[in-house]
Amino acid sequence: MTTSSSSGIGTARPRRRIVAWLLPGRRGRRLALALGSTILLIAIAGLPVFVFPPPGDPGDASLVYVIGPPQQERLDLARTLRDADRPVPLLISVSDSGTGHGEARFDAAALDVCRRRGVTCETPDPFTTAGESRLLDRYDATHESGKTVVVTFTPHVARTRYIFAKCSAADVTVVGVDTDLTLFDWVFQYAYQSAAFVKAWLTPCP
Structure with a gap:
């Protein structure tokens, strides 16, 4: 019983370390994806305002x-x-x-x-x-x-x-x-x- 319990704990600890190591990477990827999506939306929303505003009509100006x-x-x-x-x-x-x-x-x-x-x-x-x-x-x-x-x-x-x-x-x-x-x-x-x-x-x- 003692040997079996020790073996289970020893196996669980590396697994927890692996999961803990992977989770920040997943959170980082999610954060990067959200940030990239926000930047892309801002860039697209700004196109008709800053990059391609409707042209003015310069005709008949005094x-x-x-x-x-x-x-x-x-x-x-x-x-x-x-x-x-x-x-x-x-x-x-x-x-x-x-x-x-x-x-x-x-x-x-x-x-x-x-x-x-x-x-x-x-x-x-x-x-x-x-x-x-x-x-x-x-x-x-x-x-x-x-x-x-x-x-x-x-x-x-x-x-x-x-x-x-x-x-x-x-x-x-x-x-x-x-x-x-x-x-x-x-x-x-x-x-x-x-x-x-x-x-x-x-x-x-x-």
């Missing part, structure tokens, strides 16, 4: 408005929109003099386009998308613009439409320029734009 930072891709698209039918006025949101975005400078003094005829470069207050909507209203008060094409980059299109609809009385359509983004950049944009959407929803217009 003003083209490049919001900041006025990177070259946005300025190139604005030039194309202006040359498509007629040289409509161009409004550009620029940063304060001497400040930039990363290593590049986007103040009026650094942009040759700001010295061309038909181009107005101004700094919004505050220097945010909501501040840029306010700048457009100020511009419209003296220039009586009609339809305005707002140029930004693709991940920012949906939030720009929401903020301008909320904070501006102008007739606005928003178009986005495609920019080469890495996978890390897209992850950052998903997180940043989502948080900024919540902030825009909670924050009153300036």
Whole structure:
């Protein structure tokens, strides 16, 4: 009896150790599967918002408005929109003099386009998308613009439409320029734009 009992206990202990070793692996796999599924759902849900927003209609615009930072891709698209039918006025949101975005400078003094005829470069207050909507209203008060094409980059299109609809009385359509983004950049944009959407929803217009 004593020998049989000892043998049973000795056999059970390795089995318990094996089961205990396997269970964390199973839990880890389940956790990884749940995390992967959540990330995939977020990525899919964000496609029509950040990656493939509905295109705006830039036709019949009386003003083209490049919001900041006025990177070259946005300025190139604005030039194309202006040359498509007629040289409509161009409004550009620029940063304060001497400040930039990363290593590049986007103040009026650094942009040759700001010295061309038909181009107005101004700094919004505050220097945010909501501040840029306010700048457009100020511009419209003296220039009586009609339809305005707002140029930004693709991940920012949906939030720009929401903020301008909320904070501006102008007739606005928003178009986005495609920019080469890495996978890390897209992850950052998903997180940043989502948080900024919540902030825009909670924050009153300036």
